[in-house]
Amino acid sequence: MAAAHGAWFTGDTSISTSYHVFYFLITNNPLDFGFPPPVCDQLALGVVAVFGPSHSSSVSAVQSICNALEVPHIQTRWKHPSVDNKDTFFINLYPEYTAIARAILDVVTFFKWRKLTVVYEDGTGLMRLQELIKAPAKFNLKIKIRQLTPGNQDARPLLKELKKDKEFFILFDCSYRMAAELLKQLSSMGMMTEYYHFFFTTLDLFALDLEPFRYSGVNMTGFRLLNVDDPRVASTMDKWATERLQGPKQESGLVDGIMTTDAALMYDAVFMVAVASQRATQMTVSSLQCHRHKPWRFGPRFMNLFKEVRWDGLTGHIVLNKTDGLRRDFDLDIISLKEDGTSRVSRGTSFPVQIAVWNSYRGMNLTEKSKRENNNNVTDSLANRTLIVTTILENPYVMQRKSDKELIGNDRFEGYCLDLLKELSNILGFTYEVRLVGDGKYGAQNDKGEWNGMVRELIDHVADLAVAPLTITYVREKVIDFSKPFMTLGISILYRKPNGTNPGVFSFLNPLSPDIWMYVLLACTGVSCVLFVIARFTPYEWYNPHQCNPSSTLIQNNFTLLNSFWFGVGALMRQGSELMPKALSTRIVGGIWWFFTLIIISSYTANLAAFLTVERMDAPIDSADDLAKQTRIEYGAVRDGSTMTFFKKSKISTYEKMWAFMSSRKNTALVKNNREGITRVLTTDYAMLMESTSIEYISQRNCNLTQIGGLIDSKGYGVGTPIGSPYRDKVTIAILQLQEEGKLHMMKEKWWRGNGCPEEDNKEASALGVENIGGIFIVLAAGLVLSVFVAIGEFIYKARKNADIEECVSFSSRMEELGMSLQCYKGIRRRSRPHSEARTACVLCQSKRTAKREGSRRDSSP
Structure with missing residues (x-):
């Protein structure tokens, strides 16, 4: 019962030869308590510790006997938690199941998996993975649980379902023998590709023959408890291999000369007992009887030696919990299958590469070698690989190349995405084959949840990359992975360019709104009225028109109502009116009005240029x-x-x-x-x-x-990859490199620059035409016509005022004044004749006046 292959343990010189290790073979059937179990026979001979058994159904019986007789019971295999009742004399060197589950969860979190399929071999697997199964409540992780058919090593029907359901992240909880069979079947199913990631919980993954899958690109991760960096491991393995070579070989899937974890744990258990026995001086072995229940008197003392001492074994440091005897503060190597995995120990055996170390207290830490590999050139895993690239015809990203001769392969296409793909290929070292998407669509989800276009081809692994104007969106990110964006953009509206509208002839009024024009006119009228009233009210605007006659009682005020309006209009038009306010009050009115007109005219002038020189769309x-x-x-x-x-x-x-x-x-x-x-x-x-x-x-x-x-x-275009693809991060790093080097901008300038349309910002202002300022001429002509009619009216009014009632004199005086006014070469003329002179000029008129006066007298006489 002690240990399989126990004979070679006695070959260690550090173990005292005063003690012997006995091996008893126990079948997988539970112990029959109707007969004395074999352990009782050995206890009767006298023992210091009991190892095993290997089958969980026998653990309870052996543990009960050892606990009753106070003999240390040392277990080296996983033990059902219900059996663990914190017995005083129980020790288990196998890592605690809850710690293993936490280690698995940390690895899943490290790889940022969002979906995981758990495949377990027997019912104990669910017990071991309780911590992981509870994870979705806390982590963003979707877990599916499947079971291998009990008693059947053919897992291909289940693997076929997993492949059909596109389950790429699979955790296998099984023995190393089943793991070896699974690897063969996974290979036959075509699942050994870079898109799959297999996680084996067996601690013997490192001992399996993984060389056939080394260059397949598959991702494979597992745990290792055996400390292969310890020089004692190489020495012990040499002895182990020598013993195995002498016996018949078994088809177990193990590499020749590799020690399993069970064997290493048993070695540590026996070594620990042997060393403790040497330290326990004056300790004697007694014959113990199962039916007498008389305990071994040195049992508690011997048990304390195990729990109080830190041991160094093949499986690392061994520290036992004083309460329940379980192993604590241990390290698990996280190993991964690599193409360049060349960690070698004795006899030329190649092991998977250690990428991290997980400690039951400190958690997961990357190894220095793994950190260096992450910082190395990203071309390592892509060099000499041929990737299938799906894309879509879209100017200027991907276009059919025009040529007189027939083009084949990637030469058929050109554009921004082809240049980007070429740059990525130069950096990462891969070759590629460009294929147009079958249905000509980018990728969207229908009402049934099914995808089409390039997204569907990535989901189905028809293509390795999607290099196209493929927008990074939330719904797409759930089914495929994206690199960092190589171009940022947003949605906008494409429409016909509207024709420029010709401004009207009165467009010079456009700089100010109709309301402002009305307010300006009202302000001019109001200021003129206020100026008139204040000028009349203040005594300082009245002055003596006859400066040579200071005693004159006549005073005059220049700000009549018409003059006040003329003053306001002159200031508004930036012209003088030759009317100067004298009083402080009127000057305040004038100054405020000038300031107002300054702002209005300046604003009008500045805005007029924009309205008249730029055609409005x-x-x-x-x-x-x-x-x-x-x-x-x-x-x-x-x-x-x-x-x-x-x-x-x-x-x-x-x-x-x-x-x-x-x-x-x-x-x-x-x-x-x-x-x-x-x-x-x-x-x-x-x-x-x-x-x-x-x-x-x-x-x-x-x-x-x-x-x-x-x-x-606001969004971005990114390179699409299947979810979990190992190429995504490498493509992202390459895109960031192109961005820092300015090549992304250069490629955009190359394909976007056009010569057809001038930039609107560089368009020179066109000359003003009649359609722009024709209204000014209309206003000018209207003003001239109005002034002519006003002048005629003034002339007629003045002529009638100067003439007498007689029509002939009135007509002659008008003609005379009109004739003199139209003499262009004279700027001076005589004043109109007085009424007395006019009366003697015409006899006919004089007689008429006389007759009229006489008639008036007769009418007035009594």
């Missing part, structure tokens, strides 16, 4: 809000694209309204691709919602199209 829409508020202009996006998904998932009221409009007209609003949408924008009254980078490219080459408004959202 009369666009029917200016933003997404304008689109949402109308139905005349139809709008939409690419069907099953990220833009459509954005409006479909948005909770903003404006965008919800826009999606309701688009979904109600799916047959016309949603287009198959950008090319179809651009054609509709040019030929119909249609606005296209698409990425700003595509709009920038299109508007550079078609001057009739432009971007309307700003960005509706």
Whole structure:
């Protein structure tokens, strides 16, 4: 019962030859308590410790006997927690099951797995993994649990289901013998690829023959308790291998000459008992009888030696809990299968590489070697690999190359994404094959939850990378992985460039609104009236018109009502009126009015240039809000694209309204691709919602199209990979390198730069035409015509005032004055004749006046 293969333990010179290790073979059947169990026969001969048994069904019986007789019972295998009742004389060198579960959870967290399938061999597996199964309540982890068929080593039906369900992260809780069979079956099922990650909980993964899978690219992780860095391990393994070579070989899946964890734990257990026996001086062995219940008197003392001393074994440091005898403060090596895994021990055996160390107290820590590997060149795992790249035709990202000769392979395409792919290939060292997506779609989810387009090809592992204008979205991130964005952008509106509207002849009035013009006129009228009243009220505006006659009682005021208005209008027009206020009060009115007119005229002049020199664009829409508020202009996006998904998932009221409009007209609003949408924008009254980078490219080459408004959202294009792909992080690092070197910007300039349309900001101001300022001439002509009529009226009024009642004199005087006024070469003329002279000039008129006066006298006489 002590240990299988126990004969070679006595070969260690550090173990006293005064003690012997006995081996008893116990079948897997439970002990029959109707007969004396073999352990009682050995106890009767006298023992210091009992090892085993290997089967859990016999543990309870052996533990009860040892506890009653106070003999140390040392176990080296996993023990059911219900058996652990904290017996005083029980020791277990196998790591505690809860600690193993915590180690598994830490590894899952380290790899950032979001989905995990647990495959267990027997019912004890669920007990060992309780901590992991409880994890989804705390971590963002989705766990599926499946069981291997009991008693059947053919797991291919289950593996086929896992492959069909696209379960790429699988944890196997099984023995190393079953693990060896699983590896063969996984290989035959075609699941040994870089997209799968297998996690084995057996502590003997390192002892399996993994060389056939070393270059498959598969990710394989496990634990190792055996301290292979200890020189004693190499020496002990040499002895172990020598003993094994002498006997018949078994098809166990183990590499020749490798010690299993069970054997190493048994070695440590026997070694620990032997050393403790040497330290326990004056200790004697007694014959013990199972039916007499007389305990061994040195049992408690011997047991304390185990719990109080720190032991160094093949499985590392051994520290026992004084309460329950379980092992604590131990280290687990986290190992991984690597192409360059060359950690070698004795006899040329290659082990998986240690990537981290997990401690039951301190948790997980990466090894220095693993840290250095993370900082090494990222080309290691991609060198000389050929990747399948899915993409979609979209200018200028991916375009068909034009050539007179027939092109094959990757030479058929050109564009921004092809240049990006070439740069990534140069950095990472891989080769690639470009394929167009089968259905010509980017990737969207239907009502059944099924995906299409490039996203579906990544999910199905038809392609390794998706290098295209593929938008990083939340729903896509749940089913595939993205690199860091190589381009940032947002959704905007593509629409026809509106024609410039010609300004009217009275466009010079546009710099100020009609309300301002009305307020200016009212202000001018009000200031004139206030000036008139104040000028009349203040005594300092009245003056003596006859300066040579100071005693004159006549005083005069220049600010009549008309002069006050003229003063206001002159100041507003930036002209003088030759009327100067004399009083302080009137000067205050004048100064404030001048300041007001200064601001108004300056503002008008500054705004006039913008209104008269730049043609205003009369666009029917200016933003997404304008689109949402109308139905005349139809709008939409690419069907099953990220833009459509954005409006479909948005909770903003404006965008919800826009999606309701688009979904109600799916047959016309949603287009198959950008090319179809651009054609509709040019030929119909249609606005296209698409990425700003595509709009920038299109508007550079078609001057009739432009971007309307700003960005509706902010997002980025990334390289898509299958979820859990080992290529994602490496592609991300390469993209960041290209960004820092400025190559991403250079590639964008190369493919986006166009020569068709001039920049609006660089357009020179055009000369003003009649259509711009023609209204000024109309106002001028109207003013001239008005002044002519006013002058005629003034002339007639003055002539009638100077003439007498007689019509002939009145007519002659008018003609005379008109004739003198029209003499262009004379600037001086005689004043009109007095009425007395006019009366003698015409006899006819004189007689008429005389007759009129006589008639008046007769009428007035009594």
